[in-house]
Structure formats: C-alpha cells, structure tokens
Amino acid sequence: MNLIGDSLSPMDAEGASEILSRLRDVLRDSAVEEHDWDAVVGETPIESLGFDSLTILDVLYDVEEEFGIALDPKQVVKTRTVGEIIALLEQNGA
Amino acid sequence: MAEPRRVAVTGLGVACAIGTDVESFSASLFAGRGGIAELQSLDTSEMKVGIGGEVEPDFVPAGLKRLRRRPTDRAVDLGIVTAAQALEDAGLIDGAPPYEPQPVAVILGTAVGAAESNTTLQQRFAERGVRGLRPTSVPRVMDNAISGGISIHFRLTGANYVVISACTSATNAMGTAYRMVHHGYADTVLTGGADGFFDPFYYGVWNNLGVMSKNPDPARACRPFDAGRDGCVLGEGAGMLVFESWERARARGARIRGEVVGYGESSDASHITSPSAEGQAVAMRAALTSAGVGPSDLGAVNAHGTATLANDVCESESIRAVLGDAAEQAPVSANKSYFGHTLGASGAIESIAALLGIEQGRLPANLNLENPDPECRVRLVGGDAEALERPFLMKNSFGFGGSNGVLVLGPGE
Numbered sequence: 116m117n118l119i120g121d122s123l124s125p126m127d128a129e130g131a132s133e134i135l136s137r138l139r140d141v142l143r144d145s146a147v148e149e150h151d152w153d154a155v156v157g158e159t160p161i162e163s164l165g166f167d168s169l170t171i172l173d174v175l176y177d178v179e180e181e182f183g184i185a186l187d188p189k190q191v192v193k194t195r196t197v198g199e200i201i202a203l204l205e206q207n208g209a
Numbered sequence: 210m211a212e213p214r215r216v217a218v219t220g221l222g223v224a225c226a227i228g229t230d231v232e233s234f235s236a237s238l239f240a241g242r243g244g245i246a247e248l249q250s251l252d253t254s255e256m257k258v259g260i261g262g263e264v265e266p267d268f269v270p271a272g273l274k275r276l277r278r279r280p281t282d283r284a285v286d287l288g289i290v291t292a293a294q295a296l297e298d299a300g301l302i303d304g305a306p307p308y309e310p311q312p313v314a315v316i317l318g319t320a321v322g323a324a325e326s327n328t329t330l331q332q333r334f335a336e337r338g339v340r341g342l343r344p345t346s347v348p349r350v351m352d353n354a355i356s357g358g359i360s361i362h363f364r365l366t367g368a369n370y371v372v373i374s375a376c377t378s379a380t381n382a383m384g385t386a387y388r389m390v391h392h393g394y395a396d397t398v399l400t401g402g403a404d405g406f407f408d409p410f411y412y413g414v415w416n417n418l419g420v421m422s423k424n425p426d427p428a429r430a431c432r433p434f435d436a437g438r439d440g441c442v443l444g445e446g447a448g449m450l451v452f453e454s455w456e457r458a459r460a461r462g463a464r465i466r467g468e469v470v471g472y473g474e475s476s477d478a479s480h481i482t483s484p485s486a487e488g489q490a491v492a493m494r495a496a497l498t499s500a501g502v503g504p505s506d507l508g509a510v511n512a513h514g515t516a517t518l519a520n521d522v523c524e525s526e527s528i529r530a531v532l533g534d535a536a537e538q539a540p541v542s543a544n545k546s547y548f549g550h551t552l553g554a555s556g557a558i559e560s561i562a563a564l565l566g567i568e569q570g571r572l573p574a575n576l577n578l579e580n581p582d583p584e585c586r587v588r589l590v591g592g593d594a595e596a597l598e599r600p601f602l603m604k605n606s607f608g609f610g611g612s613n614g615v616l617v618l619g620p621g622e
Contacts, residue, residue, distance in 0.1 A: 149277045172344035 131157075134182075134201050134209055141177045142197070145170065157198025168192055174200075182209045217458040218467040218621065220299025220451030221503045222291035222401075224269075225548040226262030226444050230294055237350050238573045239424045239594055243547045245427045245442050251407045256416040259425040261407060262549030277305055281358065281407030282350070286556075287361055288317065288355045289445040291592030292399060295449035296363060301397070306362070313451075314367030314395045316386045318378030318402035320553030320608075321411055322352035322371070324480035326513025328410040333504070354549065355403050365484050365520055367395055371555070373606030374508045378402055383613055396457050401557035403447035409583040411413040414473045415443055418589045420517050422530035431545030432577040433514035434521045439514045444549025448557030450564075465621035467564040470601060471500025477611030484520055484607055489527035492613035496603065497531070500617035504535035508599030509572050511563040513607045514543025515550055524605065538598070542566070556606040560616060561601050568622050570584070570597050 137159065143152045148165035155164070166174060175191045178184075178200070184207045192198050221231045226244025228234030237244070244262050246427025253259030264287065272290030273280060280286055291316075296302040301311065321327075326349040333341030348354060353371045360369040368389075372382040386400035406412060415421060422440040424430035432438040435560025458465050477488030497503065510532075512524055521543075529536050544559045545551075551558055568573050572590045581589055604616040 143279070146279045147281060149274060149279055161523045169348075170345060 131201055131205070134204055135197070138178070138201060140198065141174060141181050144197055145173045155197055157196060157201060159197045160195060161197060161200070177187055178204065184209055215455035216387050216390045216469040217455045217465045218284050218469060218564060219451055219453055219458050220295040220301065220464040221464060221466060221561050221564070222294030223300065223447070223558055224264050224287055224291050225446030225551060225558050226251040229265055229268040231298070231561070231565070232397050234561070237555045238544070238547060238562055238565065239569070239571065240424050241574045241576065243428055243576050245431055245549055247427055248407060251409065251412055253412070254415065258416055258421045258423060260430055260442055261552070262442065262446070264445055275305060276362070278362065282323040282354060284319060284323055284403045285358045286337040287405050287445065288359055288403035288449070289396065289517045290375070291363065291447040291449045292363065295399060295401070295451050298321060299451040300365060301451065304566070308364045310364040312367050313365040314386070314389060314398040314592065315360045315365050315369040315383060316372065316389070316398055316400045317356045317380050318372050318374070318375065318380070318382035318553045318556065319352060319355055320375050320378050320404050321406050322373070323354045323593040324404070324406040325352050325408055326350045326484050328408040328544040345421050349570065357403060364493040365399060366454040372611035375553055375610050376550065376552050377606045377608035377612040378553035378556070378603065380560070380606035380614035381449065381460065381474060381612065382617060383384070383469070383616060384453045384474055386470045387472045387616070390452050390454055396542040397451065399449060399451055403446045404551055404553045405441070406552070407445055407449070411464065412443065429577050431549060432518050432620070433512065433516040433546050433575060434525070434541070434582055436580045438516045438518065438521065438582070441517050441545070444551045444552050446548060446551040446558055448554055448561050450557060450561065459464070467567055467621045468619040469616060469618045470502060470619070471496050471614045471617040475613045477490060477613065479611060482609050482610070483610070484523040484529060486523050486549070486607050488609055489524065489613050490530045492530040492615045493603065493605065494528060495521055496615035496617050502617055504532040504600050505533065505538070506599060506601050507532065507539040507603055509534065509566070509602045510539050510541045510598045511559055511604045512541050512543045512603060513605045514541070514545055516543070516545060520550050521582065522584045524607070525587045525591050528587050537588050540572060540583045540588045540595065542572050542590050543575050544573065556604065556614065559588050560604050560618065565616060565619050566597055567600065567602055571595065
C-alpha cells in the first residue's frame with residue numbers, strides 16, 4: 116500500500132515510509148494522548164491524534180530537530196493529515 | 210446567605226514511596242513499613258545527600274496507559290493518575306476516557322509545579338539559548354499545568370487552579386476547597402496536591418539548602434521529634450481527595466469516608482524560612498473555632514513534623530500552647546518518617562493518612578522515634594500503632610514564606 120498517495124514511484128514510497136517512521140516517533144513524543152502509533156498512516160488526520168493549532172507547532176519544532184530542516188509554520192498549520200506533513204518534508208528536502 | 214453545609218470526603222487517591230493506591234498505602238502505614246531509600250531516578254554523586262521517597266517506577270507509566278495518555282511532566286502525571294483513583298473511588302468516573310463533562314472544581318496544591326519540565330527547559334536554554342525553547346513551553350511549565358491537565362483530561366468544568374504556598378500548598382488548597390463546598394460555591398471539588406522534583410535542579414537546590422538529613426542509613430534518616438534528628442528527607446508523590454456536600458453525597462449514595470470539619474490559616478509574618486509558634490497557633494485556634502471542636506475533643510494531631518531541628522521544637526510549642534493540658538490525650542503522628550517530605554503534596558497525603566486512621570480507629574507508629582527530644586513537649590505516638598480514642602484529628606501544615614494551614618478532620622458514615 117502506498118502510504119501517502121498513488122502518485123509516488125516505488126523509490127519515493129520507500130523514502131516516504133522511512134519519513135513516516137521517523138515522523139511517527141516525533142508525533143508520539145509530542146503527544147498528550149496515547150494512540151496506536153503503528154496504525155498511523157498518511158491518511159491519518161492530525162486532529163485525531165489530539166494535536167491542535169498550538170501543539171502542532173511543537174511537532175513542527177521536533178520535526179525540524181529530527182530532520183534538520185526548517186518548515187514554514189504557515190504551511191504546517193494548514194496540514195490536515197500525516198501525509199500532508201510528509202509531503203511538506205519531501206518538498207523541503209527531507 | 211445560605212446555611213453552611215457539612216463537607217464529606219467521598220474519594221481518595223494516593224501515590225508515594227509507601228504505596229500507589231489507598232490500600233497499599235494504608236497497609237504500609239499501619240504495618241510500620243517506611244519507603245525512604247537511595248534515589249534510583251537521579252544521579253546524586255555530586256550531592257551531599259542521595260536519599261528520598263520515590264514512587265514505584267512502573268506506577269506512572271501503567272496508570273497513564275490505562276488513561277490513554279502520554280507522559281507530560283512528573284508532577285502532572287502523578288496528579289493525573291491519583292486523580293483518577295480519587296474520582297473512581299468517589300464513583301464520579303468509571304475507568305478510561307471518554308468522560309462526560311461534570312461540574313467538579315479542581316483546586317490543588319503544588320510547591321514547585323511542573324519541575325521536570327522546568328528543568329528540561331532550563332537545560333535546553335543553557336545549551337541553545339532561546340532557540341531551545343519549544344513552542345509549547347508556556348503550557349508545559351506553568352504551575353497550573355497540574356490542575357489544568359486534570360480538568361481537561363477528566364472534563365471537570367468547575368473552577369481549576371493551584372494554590373502555591375511551599376509545604377502548606379495542599380492544605381491551603383484543601384482549605385479553599387472546604388470553604389467552597391461549605392459556603393455553597395461548589396458542590397464537588399477534587400483537591401489535594403502533587404509534586405515531583407527528583408531532578409538535578411530541584412533536588413539540587415534543596416541539597417544546597419542544608420536542611421536535609423545526612424544520615425547514611427536511609428531507613429533511619431527521617432526521625433521527626435527524635436533527639437537524633439538531623440533534617441528532612443524529600444519524597445515525591447500526590448494525594449487527591451474528593452470533597453462534596455454531605456447532602457449530595459448521601460443523595461447519590463456515595464461512601465462518605467470522612468468529614469472536613471474545619472479549617473484555619475495564618476501567616477507568621479516574621480521570617481521567610483524560620484517558623485513561628487505564635488503564627489502556627491493562630492491557624493490551629495482558627496481551625497478549632499471553625500470546626501466547633503475543643504482541644505479535649507481531639508484524638509490526635511497529625512503533625513507537619515518535618516524532622517528538621519527547628520520545625521519539631523516550634524511545632525511542639527504551638528501544639529502545647531493551643532491544646533494546653535489536652536495535649537496529653539492527643540498523641541502526635543508524623544507521617545513523613547514513612548515517605549519523606551512531599552512538599553506541596555504533603556498536606557494531602559498526610560490528610561489521607563489521618564482519614565484512614567479515623568476510619569480504622571488507630572494511629573500509625575512514628576518511625577525512628579527511638580529517643581524523643583525532651584524539648585518537644587508533646588505526647589508522641591511511639592514505635593507501635595495505637596488506638597485513636599476520640600473522633601477528631603487536627604492536621605497541621607507549615608511552609609516557607611510563613612504560611613500555616615490547619616484542617617480538622619472527622620469520621621464519615
């Protein structure tokens with residue numbers, strides 16, 4: 116199964132899978148609510164993991180630490196799914 | 210103005226070095242089993258003292274998992290898990306979330322608040338400057354993270370705030386909660402206190418204050434009212450209690466585990482750390498007056514009893530001044546000998562010990578009281594548990610800053 120959409124090549128999907136795995140760790144470490152983190156996929160709504168417009172900024176902060184890249188907060192707060200964050204990361208060279 | 214209402218205690222929750230629920234806490238207390246040991250969660254190799262009362266390590270992770278929460282901060286997490294115990298004991302929640310909103314206030318004490326989060330943040334700031342401060346730093350480190358976190362998690366829609374008055378925090382919070390229910394401002398309040406500070410910064414500042422026992426034997430280090438005492442021992446923990454109007458508790462068929470009969474408070478207005486017997490006596494007299502209870506009605510005093518040289522002599526003086534000859538029939542318990550000084554949680558944890566004593570008609574032994582200090586002229590519970598002869602018990606708490614808080618507790622149904 117493609118994790119974030121149907122448009123990725125197999126190589127892209129492999130990269131996305133690794134990003135997803137690292138992103139799951141970041142999300143888990145920033146979260147207040149406990150979830151089945153292995154079940155988090157590209158389609159998972161960020162809101163369903165308990166994040167809101169404030170706490171998603173913590174995710175942004177941890178993402179920058181984990182991946183060593185800076186994201187635009189305005190773009191991050193617009194993301195609605197885990198896959199949209201992955202796409203942002205990929206656009207920024209993750 | 211509406212007629213004042215009786216205040217019932219309908220729920221208890223506790224975690225400290227001698228137990229992680231009311232049953233295990235009670236069993237240790239009345240079996241004379243202390244919990245002071247070498248600290249496992251903190252490297253104290255560069256400190257003068259390395260002992261304390263730690264909560265059993267699996268308790269918080271297991272409790273959070275049951276409540277479907279991730280760890281946030283030690284004090285907040287201890288508060289959340291013990292709050293669940295108290296709310297379940299009171300029959301206000303049943304198991305894990307989701308919960309329905311209910312009009313319960315959350316009024317808690319804490320001395321150092323979100324200490325773990327603060328220390329982490331300070332380390333990051335020292336290493337990386339302002340870039341080390343994550344966006345959610347403010348809600349993580351604010352002192353009311355404990356009451357706010359509990360209110361949000363359990364959907365408790367009454368007022369939520371913390372009372373901060375060093376080691377009197379929980380007793381001042383419980384006094385506030387008592388008054389809210391007594392005077393009709395709230396029907397139900399979750400109250401008590403939480404503190405978790407076994408981190409290099411907060412344990413370090415206490416280490417350097419010079420009031421902690423340097424006794425090399427952890428089990429014998431905390432010796433309230435003993436002539437050989439040489440200071441306090443710190444402990445982490447949380448105590449949570451549900452206060453509600455007696456009528457409401459009876460109407461819903463709740464088990465009434467005790468009664469808060471009165472409360473008094475005062476300030477020494479003299480010194481930031483040295484206690485004042487006069488100031489303490491003002492709070493004790495106010496509590497007894499509020500309760501309508503005379504010294505001869507008291508079966509015991511649950512002391513602040515920190516085992517510092519200054520506190521125990523001063524507290525003995527104030528107890529003697531207030532109770533007079535009746536002090537001979539109100540033996541003094543000092544529970545910190547079991548689990549250490551839990552600072553802003555101490556009044557709550559020790560009030561739970563007092564209520565269990567009233568419930569069971571007995572007083573726990575004072576650990577390490579081998580040679581009572583002749584300067585402490587009060588009757589002390591000895592090395593064995595003894596019977597509680599009269600139903601009312603006075604609970605003292607005193608804090609740096611000169612804050613004094615005293616509760617009078619009585620039996621339930």
